[in-house]
Amino acid sequence: MKLAMLCGGHSSERPISFKSARSIVESLENTPPFLLIDTGRSEVFTDFDSQMRKNPLPPSPALVKKLLSHLEIHGIEKVCIMLHGGTGEDGHIQALLDLCRIPYTGSGMGASHVGMDKVLSKIIMEYYHVPTPPWTYLSKKGHTPPAPPFPLPVIVKPASEGSTVGLTKIEKECGWERAVEEAFQADDHILVERYIPGRELTIPVDETGAWPPVEIQPQKGLYDFESKYSEGMSRYICPANIIPSLLEKMNRDALLLYEKMRLQGVVRFDIRLDREDYFFLEVNTLPGMTSLSLVPMSFQAGGISYRELIQRIFYG
Ligand SMILES: Nc1ncnc2c1ncn2[C@@H]1O[C@H](COP(=O)(O)OP(=O)(O)O)[C@@H](O)[C@H]1O
Ligand SMILES: [Mg+2]
Known part of the structure; x- marks a missing residue:
């Protein structure tokens, strides 16, 4: 072929x-x-x-x-x-x-589109009762409230950008206007989310099921562009240490979304975990695939080498 x-x-x-x-x-x-x-x-x-x-x-x-x-x-x-x-x-x-x-x-046209748009993804999550941080949607053409709609801290982010471009965590009200402006530079559609403290997890899923969770510990603050792509800026633990009953619930929700969003191939769900409450942030329909990326790390923990994973994606 x-x-x-x-x-x-x-x-x-x-x-x-x-x-x-x-x-x-x-x-x-x-x-x-x-x-x-x-x-x-x-x-x-x-x-x-x-x-x-x-x-x-x-x-x-x-x-x-x-x-x-x-x-x-x-x-x-x-x-x-x-x-x-x-x-x-x-x-x-x-x-x-x-x-x-x-x-x-990977995923088809519709699922890719919905997966890329955090607003549409969150609407589906809520429909299927999958926990996601409380949020509001702002459009460039619409009204922007003069202050954050949730108690601080909040996250302001574009609906359809990846790699944390245009995303800000606001801890003081004076940062609101600038954060909104920055997010609008990346997209006409943005969302404001309650900040979820705690742990950062990601769970890969494919047609065969959920793969071992990876915990990400950024050296400083958010898992932003720098923490994602500079060596040594984040620590990764795989499989993440999560109580089995909680992991089972998260996996069940990840598989439910995989099916309902009509995803295909290998995807990755980003999740925040605040003690025993978890919140799905988004799905990545085309996750990074360098040998040091999170999906290969998880598959490795599940017994699949990088080379085998690539063969599955390419020829599977
Ligand atoms: N509501 C939130 N609460 C806490 N941290 C968040 C929240 N939203 C985003 N983040 C942080 O920002 C990172 C990037 O956000 P995410 O929604 O995954 O978008 P993307 O990866 O497409 O930029 C997350 O991995 C997390 O560290
Ligand atoms: Mg993400």
């Missing part, structure tokens, strides 16, 4: 996508080659170092046409989507591939 891997893209997570793709390529050294395509430039490439130095090109019909022509010329029969954030994760690329009848890894 002729395979292609899409990476790079236009989002703020472009460098992370290249890192995931590069780890995968390195792990598959003895298997048949596949085509690497940077969707941010619609370029076929082989050298990660030089591709990562290039900026994405402005989206246009010509850029989309070029992407499709690569798929056509090379007779691509299946695509592995290793894009993070933006149009690669929110259903756009998935829709384009659906129109071409080319199968791809």
